[in-house]
Amino acid sequence: MRHYLCFVLWMLCFYPTLWAQEIPAISTDSLATLLETSRDYYYRYDYVNSIQANTQLIDEAKRAKNPYYAFRAYIELGHTYSYVLKDSIKGRINYENALKQAQLSGTDSLIAWAYSAFGNLYAETGVYYDKAITYYKKSIAINEKSPKGEVKNLVEYMNIGWTYIDLKEPDKAYPYLIKTKQLAQVEKQSILLHLNLQVLFGRYYLLKGKNNLAIKELKEVATVSEERDFVIQAAEANRYLAEAYKLEGDYRNANESLLKQIAYDKRVFDKDKVSALEEASAKFVLQQYQSDLEIAQKEREYNAAIAEKSRFLAYIFIGSFVGLLFAFIVIYRLSKTRKRYINRLFHKNLELTQAKEEAEKLSTLKTQFFSTISHELRTPLYGVIGISSILMEDQKLKEHQDDLKSLKFSADYLLALINDVLTLNKMDANGVKLERTPFSLRRLLNNIVRTFSFSLEQNNNQIELSIDEAIPDQLVGDSVRLSQILMNLVGNAVKFNEGGTIWIAIESLDCSMDRTHYSLRFMVRDDGIGIPKENQATIFEEFSQVENKNYSYQGTGLGLPIVKKLLALHGSEIHLDSELGKGATFSFELTYEVSENTYQAPELASPFKDIFQYENTFENIHILVVDDNRINQKITQKILEQRLFNCSLADNGEEAIQKVKLQRFDVILMDIHMPGMDGIQATQHIRTFDKVTPIIALTAVEIDEMRKKIMEAGMNDIILKPYDVSQFLNTILRNLNPVYTKQV
Numbered sequence: 001m002r003h004y005l006c007f008v009l010w011m012l013c014f015y016p017t018l019w020a021q022e023i024p025a026i027s028t029d030s031l032a033t034l035l036e037t038s039r040d041y042y043y044r045y046d047y048v049n050s051i052q053a054n055t056q057l058i059d060e061a062k063r064a065k066n067p068y069y070a071f072r073a074y075i076e077l078g079h080t081y082s083y084v085l086k087d088s089i090k091g092r093i094n095y096e097n098a099l100k101q102a103q104l105s106g107t108d109s110l111i112a113w114a115y116s117a118f119g120n121l122y123a124e125t126g127v128y129y130d131k132a133i134t135y136y137k138k139s140i141a142i143n144e145k146s147p148k149g150e151v152k153n154l155v156e157y158m159n160i161g162w163t164y165i166d167l168k169e170p171d172k173a174y175p176y177l178i179k180t181k182q183l184a185q186v187e188k189q190s191i192l193l194h195l196n197l198q199v200l201f202g203r204y205y206l207l208k209g210k211n212n213l214a215i216k217e218l219k220e221v222a223t224v225s226e227e228r229d230f231v232i233q234a235a236e237a238n239r240y241l242a243e244a245y246k247l248e249g250d251y252r253n254a255n256e257s258l259l260k261q262i263a264y265d266k267r268v269f270d271k272d273k274v275s276a277l278e279e280a281s282a283k284f285v286l287q288q289y290q291s292d293l294e295i296a297q298k299e300r301e302y303n304a305a306i307a308e309k310s311r312f313l314a315y316i317f318i319g320s321f322v323g324l325l326f327a328f329i330v331i332y333r334l335s336k337t338r339k340r341y342i343n344r345l346f347h348k349n350l351e352l353t354q355a356k357e358e359a360e361k362l363s364t365l366k367t368q369f370f371s372t373i374s375h376e377l378r379t380p381l382y383g384v385i386g387i388s389s390i391l392m393e394d395q396k397l398k399e400h401q402d403d404l405k406s407l408k409f410s411a412d413y414l415l416a417l418i419n420d421v422l423t424l425n426k427m428d429a430n431g432v433k434l435e436r437t438p439f440s441l442r443r444l445l446n447n448i449v450r451t452f453s454f455s456l457e458q459n460n461n462q463i464e465l466s467i468d469e470a471i472p473d474q475l476v477g478d479s480v481r482l483s484q485i486l487m488n489l490v491g492n493a494v495k496f497n498e499g500g501t502i503w504i505a506i507e508s509l510d511c512s513m514d515r516t517h518y519s520l521r522f523m524v525r526d527d528g529i530g531i532p533k534e535n536q537a538t539i540f541e542e543f544s545q546v547e548n549k550n551y552s553y554q555g556t557g558l559g560l561p562i563v564k565k566l567l568a569l570h571g572s573e574i575h576l577d578s579e580l581g582k583g584a585t586f587s588f589e590l591t592y593e594v595s596e597n598t599y600q601a602p603e604l605a606s607p608f609k610d611i612f613q614y615e616n617t618f619e620n621i622h623i624l625v626v627d628d629n630r631i632n633q634k635i636t637q638k639i640l641e642q643r644l645f646n647c648s649l650a651d652n653g654e655e656a657i658q659k660v661k662l663q664r665f666d667v668i669l670m671d672i673h674m675p676g677m678d679g680i681q682a683t684q685h686i687r688t689f690d691k692v693t694p695i696i697a698l699t700a701v702e703i704d705e706m707r708k709k710i711m712e713a714g715m716n717d718i719i720l721k722p723y724d725v726s727q728f729l730n731t732i733l734r735n736l737n738p739v740y741t742k743q744v
Contacts, residue, residue, distance in 0.1 A: 031064065031066060035057060038053035038054045047085075054076045058070050067101040067104045067105035068101075068107070071105065071113075074097045075113070078091045078092075088121065092118075095121065098114050099115075108146055109152070111142050112138075112152070115135045116136065116159070119136040119159060123166075126166075133164075136163075137160070139156050140156045150183055153183070154184060157180045158176070158197060160176045161177040161200060165200055173204055177204060180197055192233070199221055199236050202217040202221065202241075206240060206243060206244055215241065215248070218244060219241065221234075222237040222238055222241060222260070235264035238257045238258070238261035239257075241257040242257035255356075259349075262345060298312050381415050381418075381721075383632060383635060384411040386638075388411065390635065390639065392405070415722060432481075432569060434477075434569055437477075438595040439474075439476075440473050441471065442467060443473075444479055445486075447483075452490060452491070455494045456494060459494060460499045461494055461500055463502045463504060464503050465504045466505040467505075468508045470508045476594070481569070481570075485563050489524040489559075490502060490524055492560065496528050496529055497529070500527045504524055505522075505525070506523070508520060509521050518592055519589060520589065523586070525585040528584065529583075530578045530579050530580045530581050539576075540563075541561060560574075563586075567590075573588065574587075574588050575588065618645050619644050621645050621736065622645075622646040622663075622666050623640055623666060624647075624665040624669065625648070626682065627650075627674070632671075633649055639729075653677030653679065654682075656682050660686050664693075666694075667694050667735060668694070670682060670695050670697055671698045672697055672706065679698075687713075687714035694735035694736070695715045696732065698721055706718075716735050717731055
């Protein structure tokens with residue numbers, strides 16, 4: 001493929017304009033016609049007539065004293081003998097004659113072309129790479145003497161880079177690949193040149209171990225090649241893409257790329273098979289032609305040696321018969337090999353298809369299992385967290401505050417662990433999608449700090465929070481994922497620090513000209529035990545832990561891997577700076593859009609304190625709670641009534657519909673999973689006669705899995721159980737009629 005690409009590039013990119021200026025004006029029409037005729041025969045596999053036309057062109061060009069066309073004829077003969085007849089000796093002889101004609105013409109461009117042809121000849125052997133590079137460099141040195149010499153050397157730089165890649169010497173290849181890339185921007189080049197150059201960059205990155213960069217380059221080549229049906233480039237790109245994915249451990253994408261490579265290889269194989277048969281036939285005709293020439297020569301000597309002639313003809317006949325028989329044997333063996341290859345491919349495809357179907361089935365079962373277990377675990381946790389929160393607010397139980405805090409902390413920790421496992425599972429299945437919703441950055445950070453109040457007290461730690469004043473408070477992004485990232489980093493710092501300080505700092509790095517987007521750096525630092533250098537590369541692996549005899553608590557080893565994967569979803573990465581005994585600093589950078597929404601629901605300062613101590617109350621607000629679980633029902637009712645809301649209860653969807661028909665409610669809290677008519681069906685029915693009343697979904701299933709169904713049913717918002725009381729009340733306030741929210 002390389003010699004063909006280089007030949008085309010020399011012909012199409014650089015030489016047409018040069019020869020228009022340099023060809024001597026001595027009867028060139030007939031010579032140009034002969035050249036085109038020989039090339040036409042070559043591409044139609046008529047090598048006999050191609051050789052005859054080039055031989056005639058050499059004779060006429062020499063008579064016309066036109067070394068350019070003699071040079072071109074020798075170059076064409078060199079290609080025919082080197083790459084068609086695989087006769088490198090005759091190929092080299094013709095290239096040497098071409099070089100002589102180039103030197104005779106005194107044209108640097110022709111001499112450079114001849115050296116390039118020698119380079120391709122030695123590169124194709126797969127052995128004499130040093131000689132190939134020497135000739136390429138000779139061509140470069142000559143081209144540099146002429147105007148636009150750098151551009152003329154584009155192909156030669158690419159050839160040298162290609163050769164070093166084949167030698168698996170990426171550091172030597174890199175300067176030439178970069179030079180080629182730069183020169184390709186100077187003048188418009190063939191799309192095939194750009195694609196082959198990108199494949200070489202992909203192979204370079206593979207050799208350097210930069211698999212992600214290799215994947216980026218090769219995916220782009222594969223996409224363009226598949227769109228434009230460049231079969232060879234598509235096969236090459238997918239071959240190395242499969243290798244890159246395999247090195248990254250991404251076996252799913254590796255298998256997909258391998259299947260694509262097999263499909264394109266089959267197309268190349270079929271096309272090459274047809275070309276090979278045509279080429280074999282043409283070779284046979286050419287051999288016959290050469291044999292006829294030899295026979296004719298012997299016939300001219302017949303009068304001098306009849307006996308010798310007879311023996312020679314007998315040898316020729318036997319040789320031709322053996323050659324023909326050999327050709328048929330080769331064709332037969334190729335046919336059988338092709339059939340075996342196709343049969344193996346068929347069985348491999350069947351195995352891959354079965355494996356793919358089995359993997360998809362297991363993935364579906366795994367997703368269903370986690371969805372079910374999510375609901376079944378979160379529902380009782382809602383009861384534990386809710387009851388403990390209510391009891392903590394009961395003044396009669398002040399002496400049991402520490403016990404209740406411990407109970408709630410344990411439940412919160414168990415919930416966080418469940419969320420980590422579910423999040424990790426979703427990310428492994430590519431099920432996590434980033435949301436774009438408005439949120440208050442400072443409120444989010446304050447809530448995170450309050451969440452760790454019990455842990456801080458237990459370990460005698462303190463948190464210092466610092467937010468750059470230049471950062472707007474109202475941003476747009478996925479606050480849930482940001483909260484998960486910070487909770488895991490802060491939680492990690494709190495767990496492995498005693499009697500110390502944890503610093504959370506957010507600073508503005510940059511903002512857009514119109515101040516609609518801000519790049520922020522988040523930093524979580526502690527002065528705890530630190531992380532040894534030898535463990536810093538492994539702590540982001542799943543279930544990896546740094547053992548320390550001074551700390552009995554080790555954790556699950558999921559927090560930091562989740563942080564790394566969530567940041568990857570944002571297009572960012574985590575940075576760690578730590579020394580043993582000197583604490584650790586984790587930092588990352590994210591970009592957020594500034595929210596245009598200026599309204600803010602009141603911040604609920606603490607789940608342990610009644611924040612509704614205003615002159616205005618909510619006695620006129622009537623909320624319907626629909627939940628089949630009596631414990632959850634009572635907890636929700638208790639939380640609402642403590643805030644002076646009026647509250648009604650419904651045990652199922654049918655009862656909820658009847659109550660909404662008979663009475664007006666300001667908000668409906670609708671559980672999703674209920675026996676009989678579930679929350680989705682009940683909401684759809686209510687929306688047939690009431691399209692105004694806000695309906696908020698209560699669900700213990702991951703929001704991403706239910707959001708579309710919930711919103712399509714006509715609900716206004718979602719609360720994930722078990723919920724934080726302040727977030728729960730904020731969601732209700734956000735969905736109340738404006739008259740109530742203005743009171744606050």
